[in-house]
Amino acid sequence: MTEQLLWDPLLIQRYNKPGPRYTSYPTAVEFQPAADDLGERAAFARRDNSKALSLYIHIPFCRHVCYYCGCNKIVTKHTERAAPYLELLKKEILLKRALLSKSAVVEQLHLGGGTPTFLSDAELTDLMQFLRQHFNFSHADSADYSIEIDPRELRPDTLKVLRSLGFNRLSFGVQDLEHQVQEAVNRIQPESMIRAVMDEARALGFRSINMDLIYGLPLQTLESFDRTLDTIIEMSPDRLSIFNYAHLPERFKPQRRICADDLPGADEKLAILGHCITKLSAADYHYVGMDHFAKPDDELARAQAAGKLHRNFQGYTTHGDCDLIGFGVSSISQIGDYYLQNQVTEATWEQALHDDRLPTMKQLITSAEDKLRRTVIAELLCHLKCNFAALDEQFAIDSRQHLQSSLDELAPMVNDGLVIIDQHAIRITDKGRLLVRNACMAFDTYLQQHEQQRFSKAI
Incomplete structure (x- = not known):
């Protein structure tokens, strides 16, 4: 880097x-x-x-x-x-x-x-x-x-x-x-x-x-x-x-x-x-x-x-x-494959604890697909590249083929010199480092379900 x-x-x-x-x-x-x-x-x-x-x-x-x-x-x-x-x-x-x-x-x-x-x-x-x-x-x-x-x-x-x-x-x-x-x-x-x-x-x-x-x-x-x-x-x-x-x-x-x-x-x-x-x-x-x-x-x-x-x-x-492990109003925990969020109001958080319950409000169990895409996104955000061979070994798949639709979605960024994709890896270039968030969005299978107003702009 x-x-x-x-x-x-x-x-x-x-x-x-x-x-x-x-x-x-x-x-x-x-x-x-x-x-x-x-x-x-x-x-x-x-x-x-x-x-x-x-x-x-x-x-x-x-x-x-x-x-x-x-x-x-x-x-x-x-x-x-x-x-x-x-x-x-x-x-x-x-x-x-x-x-x-x-x-x-x-x-x-x-x-x-x-x-x-x-x-x-x-x-x-x-x-x-x-x-x-x-x-x-x-x-x-x-x-x-x-x-x-x-x-x-x-x-x-x-x-x-x-x-x-x-x-x-x-x-x-x-x-x-x-x-x-x-x-x-x-x-x-x-x-x-x-x-x-x-x-x-x-x-x-x-x-x-x-x-x-x-x-x-x-x-x-x-x-x-x-x-x-x-x-x-x-x-x-x-x-x-x-x-x-x-x-x-x-x-x-x-x-x-x-x-x-x-x-x-x-x-x-x-x-x-x-x-x-x-x-x-x-x-x-x-x-x-x-x-x-x-x-x-x-x-x-x-x-x-x-x-x-x-x-x-x-x-x-x-x-x-x-x-x-999160404690207190609205805190979030990540335990293995589980995401968990506490109650976000003081009143509902208090009531759960008064009832001797964990104050859970929301949860999600990550699927195998979630874990694959989480790994890709984390590697790009943290290290600006993701190797297909490592994914193949970790998830026992042909990752390049499995992620092909997402890789195709990166074509504009590839054409603009922001991302390089070859047979070995996905790489964020120096020119693309400020826009790595955009590259990650190509691997987010949930994103199209939401209005863009729910998120802040990349820059």
């Missing part, structure tokens, strides 16, 4: 259509309603006990609403709401822990939301002590224990507490450093606040720090975002996620507070993305794929170089071979 990214705005505009981000295949829109928790119990019963665990804890509370946000969250200033939620969360943890082998080892933990740092330092400490009491956490250097933080929601000792609890990776949203943009999206966090968090996190020894930026926000311009990039590059986070803002006010109520007339036009938005790619590449950030950049010595970049990168519901990861 080279560090070469070829920027062709006309070509990108031509292929810029809505499609999934493929944190799973089949995607979450294919999950089916679950009448009870028997399917989830079956997933645990059939689990390969030799596999390690990745735990995801969803903390849904936010003190403030960010107008761009499409996450599953509960906006409240009443911090006392956390206590009853955490008690039920512990109940869910115990219910699921009882279905796991005693020898199961946790190699990855992520607290997301919402705003996990909505919890007090004492609540965070209590939750982590509870988890460590009931799970075997790996002490390996490769173990990944991360949390999303909000710089506005940190007490004086919060970062020290998190580090003492074993967290070794932080992720937080910056989005944009321009004050007028922050005002327009209701997320005011001055540069001095971001710098203070970075400096303290470095001093405390967090081994990886990720920042999120968003392009396409109201009042953004190429010139203003360039200033944000200059500052962020100087702060030198280990990873950067540069997300496309998808304005879907009909789906996400907070976005109705954003004035559509203030959004940058399509050409300006594309120019911002192109400038991001050029500037970050010049600053020695490796383009991992799908909006993600990492320093060459970061674990993500090293895993990709070694052919060991994975992709799951947490995005790009070095621990994709773990079973993912």
